[in-house]
Amino acid sequence: MDTMRDRFISTTSQLLDEDARLAVVLADISADGFRPAQQAHPDRVINVGIREQLLIGVGGGLALTGVRPVVHTFASFLVERPFEQVKLDFGHQGTGAVLVSAGGSYDWPAGGFTHMAPGDVALLDTLDGWTIHVPGHPDEAEALLREAVRGEDRVYLRLSLQQNDRALPVTGEGFLTLREGRSGVVIAVGPMLGAVEEAVEGLDxxxxxxxxxxxxxxxxxRxxxxxxSTDVVIVEPYLAGTSTTAANDALRDVPHRILGLGVGRAELRRYGQMAEHLTAHRLDPASLRQDITGFLGGRWTGSDESPSSGHRGRFRAVKP
Known part of the structure; x- marks a missing residue:
């Protein structure tokens, strides 16, 4: 199976042949993959080098001319480092673009904390008008990318090496209901689906x-x-609790409890492998099952020493 990033490169290269409105802006990352497309479209595949603020500035400038820019690099360099440019060159200017990241929260642990971005979605959440896609499979990434480039709005497509074994039909609108039960609601975001399905096997x-x-x-x-039950668990592949406010707002007029599971705020300073980071943040199936069943059974007691404890066990039950 190819990776989401591989599929992004091949799909975008094809789209450049089909849509003269499209341009790709790079900051060295994935430049080799786009070399054939750059040779075919030298004016629409632009590599600015390791200059992330310029990366966003060029994308914003192209958008002002009516071009649909696809802007790409690692998440930490696409969202975090040039955040002021993202805020001003797209939001303030009222222009659109498709920002496509690689690297996820910790896809390349050997790169260290500079190449990790567990807070990217939470950071973009401070801005208005962004659509955020988090696919869990290369087929889903392709479908969401094709939908995004057709529009005029601001879109963030978050890609990761972590992916599910199967693709599901996604349209860029709403959640899919995979099964129904009465003991609670579990929301699995993107590449967390496989682990969550294993964790909730046999649960109602x-x-x-x-x-x-x-x-x-x-x-x-709703x-x-x-x-x-209005007990809700959200399992996200980025900062724990990123979507708890949105879920609380959705259920603001009914008694409910929410548990946000995801990447913790503590920096894990040993490189390790991606699977080890998942386990350390309690995002492996066994840990997820323990935390989900404990919360839904009313016995979960969060520990401040847990890597993801910032949004665990902190939501007071308001059900009668």
Whole structure:
């Protein structure tokens, strides 16, 4: 199976042949993969080098001319380092673009903390008008990319080496209901689906699958809680609790509890491998099952020493 990043490169190269409005802006990352496309379209595949602020500035300038820019590098260099440019060159200017990241939260642990971006979605959440896609499979990444380039809006497509074994039909709108139950609602975001499915096997829960997390599908969550418990667990492949505010807002008029599971705030300073980071943040199936069953059973007691404890066990039960 190819990776999401491989699929992004091949799909975007094809789209450059089909759509003269499209341009790709790079900052060295994936430049080799786009070399054939750059040779075919030298005026629409632009590599600015390791200059991330310029990367966003060029994308914003192209957007002002009517071009649909696809801007790409690692998440930490695409969202975090040039955040002021993202805020001003797209949001303030009222222009659109498709930002496509690689690297996820810790795809390349040997690169150290400079190449990790577990806070990217939370950071973009401070800005208005961004659609955020978090695919869990290369086929989903391709479908969401093709949908994004057709529009005029601001889109962030978050790619990762972590991926599910199968693709599901995604359209860029709303959550998918994979199963229904009465003991609670579990939302699995993008590449977390495989681990979550294993974690909730045999449990009487509703399972929702989210690949488009902004706008947050409040209607799907409300439907899921109409005839079941309003205990909600959100499992995200980035900063724990990123979507708890959105879920709280969706259920603001009904008693509910929410547990946000994801990447913790503590920096893990040993390189390790991606699987070891998942385990350290309690995002492996066994840890997820323990935390989900404990929360839904009312016995979960978060520990401040847990890597992801910043948003665990902190939501007071308001159900009668």
């Amino acid at each position: 829960v509703t399972l929702l699958y989210a690949t488009t997390v902004r706008p947050f599908d409040s209607a799907a969550l 439907r899921a809680t109409e005839h079941a």
